Amino acid sequence: MDKLESIYAFTQVVREGSFAAAARKMNLGRSAVNKMVIALENELKIQLLHRSTRKVTLTPTGLAFYEKSVQILADLEEAELSVSQLHGEPKGLLRINAPMTFGTMYVAPLVAKFMALHSQVEVQLTLEDRFVDAIAEGYDLLIRIAQPMASASLISQPLCQTKLLLCASPEYLARSGMPETPGDLKNHNCLLYGYFSTGSQWRLLNQGGEEIVSVSGSFCSNNGEALAIAVAQGLGIALLPQFIVQPYLEAGKMQVILPDYCLRELTVSMVYPVNRHLATKVKLFTEFLKTHYRK
Numbered sequence: 001m002d003k004l005e006s007i008y009a010f011t012q013v014v015r016e017g018s019f020a021a022a023a024r025k026m027n028l029g030r031s032a033v034n035k036m037v038i039a040l041e042n043e044l045k046i047q048l049l050h051r052s053t054r055k056v057t058l059t060p061t062g063l064a065f066y067e068k069s070v071q072i073l074a075d076l077e078e079a080e081l082s083v084s085q086l087h088g089e090p091k092g093l094l095r096i097n098a099p100m101t102f103g104t105m106y107v108a109p110l111v112a113k114f115m116a117l118h119s120q121v122e123v124q125l126t127l128e129d130r131f132v133d134a135i136a137e138g139y140d141l142l143i144r145i146a147q148p149m150a151s152a153s154l155i156s157q158p159l160c161q162t163k164l165l166l167c168a169s170p171e172y173l174a175r176s177g178m179p180e181t182p183g184d185l186k187n188h189n190c191l192l193y194g195y196f197s198t199g200s201q202w203r204l205l206n207q208g209g210e211e212i213v214s215v216s217g218s219f220c221s222n223n224g225e226a227l228a229i230a231v232a233q234g235l236g237i238a239l240l241p242q243f244i245v246q247p248y249l250e251a252g253k254m255q256v257i258l259p260d261y262c263l264r265e266l267t268v269s270m271v272y273p274v275n276r277h278l279a280t281k282v283k284l285f286t287e288f289l290k291t292h293y294r295k
C-alpha cells in the first residue's frame with residue numbers, strides 16, 4: 001500500500017507540474033509528497049524526476065515508469081468499480097484536452113450536461129491548440145481536429161467532420177480585389193494558421209484536380225479565432241474551419257471566396273490511451289459525445 005501511495009504521489013507531481021501543486025491536490029504537505037517520491041526512487045534505485053526551483057520534469061526512465069504507473073492506477077480504479085455497487089456509474093477525475101475554440105463552443109457545454117447526469121465525475125478541461133502527448137501529460141481523452149498520428153498506444157475514433165473555407169471581409173475584397181483563381185492568392189495578404197501541417201501551402205480542389213498554392217501574409221497565429229477576428233477586421237484572407245467562421249458569414253462580416261474550389265474536410269477525433277478504453281468514465285463520455293454528434 002505504501003508503494004501504491006508513492007506511485008500515486010509521483011503521478012500527481014507529474015500531472016500538476018510541481019510538488020506544491022500535487023500536495024494541494026492530495027491535501028498533504030509538500031514535504032510528505034516529496035518523501036513519498038524519494039522513497040519510490042530509492043526503492044527503484046533510479047531517478048524519476050529532474051528537480052529545479054521552478055518545476056520538475058521527467059527523466060527518460062521516469063517517463064517510461066510514469067506511463068506504466070498511469071496504466072496501473074487506471075486498471076486499479078476499473079477493478080474497484082467492477083466489484084462495487086457503483087459498477088457502470090462513472091466516478092473520479094476525467095482529464096480532457098481540446099482545441100481552444102472548438103472546446104469553448106462545443107465541448108464545454110457537453111461537459112456540463114454530462115456532469116449533470118453523472119454527479120460523481122469531476123472534470124478537468126484544458127483548452128489549447130498545441131500538440132499534446134496524452135500519455136506523458138496524463139490525459140484521459142483528447143479532442144483533436146487533424147489526422148491523428150498513428151500510435152500503438154492510442155485509440156482514435158472519428159467524431160464529426162468540419163469544412164475548411166477560404167474567407168475574407170467585404171472591406172478587404174473592396175480594397176484588394178476578389179481572387180478569381182487559386183493563383184491570384186499569391187498577390188493577397190494570406191493569414192496563416194501556425195499549426196497547419198502544410199505550412200504556407202494551401203491545397204485547393206476542383207474538377208481539374210488539386211492545385212497547391214504557396215501563400216504569404218503579414219499575420220500568423222496558432223489560434224483560429226484570432227485569425228477570424230483579423231479577417232473580419234479586413235486584414236486579409238484566411239483558410240478556417242466552418243464552425244469558427246459561420247457566425248461571421250451569417251452577420252455579413254465575411255464571405256467565402258473561390259467557392260467553386262472544394263477544400264479538404266477536417267476530421268474531429270477523440271483520442272485516448274489504450275488503457276483508458278475500459279474506464280467507465282471514458283466509455284460513457286465518448287458515447288455521450290458520439291450520441292450528440294449523430295443528432
